[in-house]
Amino acid sequence: MELWVTEQQNENVNFSCRVKKTLYAEKSEFQDIAILETEYFGKMLILDGVIQTTTFDEFIYHEMIVHVPMFTHPNPKSVLVIGGGDGGSMREVIKHSSVEKAQWVDIDGRVIEACKNYLPEWNHTLKDSSVVSLKIEDGIKHMREAQGLYDVIIVDCSDPVGPGEQLFTYDFYKEIYGALKEDGLFVQQTESPFYHQDLIRRIQKDVNALYPITRLYTANIPTYPSGLHCFTIGSKKYDPMMPSPDRVPDFETRCYSTETHKASFQVPKYVSKLLK
Numbered sequence: 001m002e003l004w005v006t007e008q009q010n011e012n013v014n015f016s017c018r019v020k021k022t023l024y025a026e027k028s029e030f031q032d033i034a035i036l037e038t039e040y041f042g043k044m045l046i047l048d049g050v051i052q053t054t055t056f057d058e059f060i061y062h063e064m065i066v067h068v069p070m071f072t073h074p075n076p077k078s079v080l081v082i083g084g085g086d087g088g089s090m091r092e093v094i095k096h097s098s099v100e101k102a103q104w105v106d107i108d109g110r111v112i113e114a115c116k117n118y119l120p121e122w123n124h125t126l127k128d129s130s131v132v133s134l135k136i137e138d139g140i141k142h143m144r145e146a147q148g149l150y151d152v153i154i155v156d157c158s159d160p161v162g163p164g165e166q167l168f169t170y171d172f173y174k175e176i177y178g179a180l181k182e183d184g185l186f187v188q189q190t191e192s193p194f195y196h197q198d199l200i201r202r203i204q205k206d207v208n209a210l211y212p213i214t215r216l217y218t219a220n221i222p223t224y225p226s227g228l229h230c231f232t233i234g235s236k237k238y239d240p241m242m243p244s245p246d247r248v249p250d251f252e253t254r255c256y257s258t259e260t261h262k263a264s265f266q267v268p269k270y271v272s273k274l275l276k
C-alpha cells in the first residue's frame with residue numbers, strides 16, 4: 001500500500017509527498033509530533049500536521065535564520081534560541097567561535113528528545129558542547145525574566161497557532177527588546193510572502209514600533225508553503241543589510257555566504273510592498 005503525507009497549507013492548497021515509513025509518532029502535552037522517512041525529502045519533522053524541517057532543505061533554513069543575524073553582530077557572545085526543537089539552529093550558533101553562552105529554550109521536551117533520537121545528524125554536535133544550556137520552558141516566560149542578557153536572539157518557532165501563537169505578538173517583541181543588550185538584535189521566521197501577507201504586515205508594524213531598525217529577508221525553502229520564506233530582524237544598532245566588516249564564515253556552509261547575506265535583503269517588489 002502506498003503511504004503519502006499531506007500538509008494542508010491553506011484551505012485551498014495541500015502539499016503531499018510519498019512516505020517510506022513512520023519513524024516516530026507521539027501526542028505530547030503541547031502538540032502532535034511525527035518524524036517520517038520520505039522518499040524524496042529524507043527525514044521530515046511534522047508538528048500538528050505542519051512540516052517543520054526536512055533532510056532535503058534544513059541547511060538553507062538553519063544557516064539563513066542563524067548566520068544572517070550572527071554575522072551582523074560584530075562579536076556575538078551571548079545567544080538565545082527560542083524553539084528550534086530539532087537542534088538545527090543551535091548547531092549553527094555554536095559554529096561561531098565568539099559564542100560563550102548559548103541558551104536554548106523550547107516549550108516541549110518531547111520534541112527535543114524525539115529529534116535527539118531520530119535526527120541525530122541534525123544535532124549530534126550539541127551533546128559535546130560546553131556552551132549550550134537547554135531549558136524546557138515557554139519562551140514567553142523566559143523572555144519576561146531575562147533583562148539585557150543577549151547579543152542575538154533567534155526565534156525559531158512553529159507557526160502562529162498552538163504553542164507558538166504568542167510568539168508573534170507586539171508584547172513578545174517588547175519582551176525581546178528588554179532581553180537584548182543595548183546593541184542586540186533578534187530574528188524570527190515569519191512565514192510565506194504569498195500566503196501570510198497580513199501576518200507579515202502586522203509583524204513589520206509591531207517590530208518597527210519598537211526597534212530603530214526593522215528588516216525583512218527571504219530564502220528559498222522548497223518544503224515550506226510557497227517555497228519562499230521570510231525572516232524578520234529587529235535591531236537596536238547594527239543594520240543587518242551589511243554583515244559586520246571582517247566577519248566571514250571560518251566554517252563550512254552550504255547556503256550562507258557574505259554575498260547570499262546581502263542578496264537576501266534584495267526582495268522583489270511584491271514583497272517590499274508588504275513593508276510599507
Ligand code: SAM
Nearest residue numbers: 052083084085106107108138139157158163164
Ligand atoms: N523551522 C521550523 C518552522 O519554521 O516550521 C520551526 C522548527 S522548531 C521544531 C519549532 C519549535 O518551537 C518546536 O520545537 C516547538 O516545541 C517550539 N515552540 C513552540 N511554541 C513555543 C514557545 N511558546 N516557547 C518555546 N518554544 C516553542
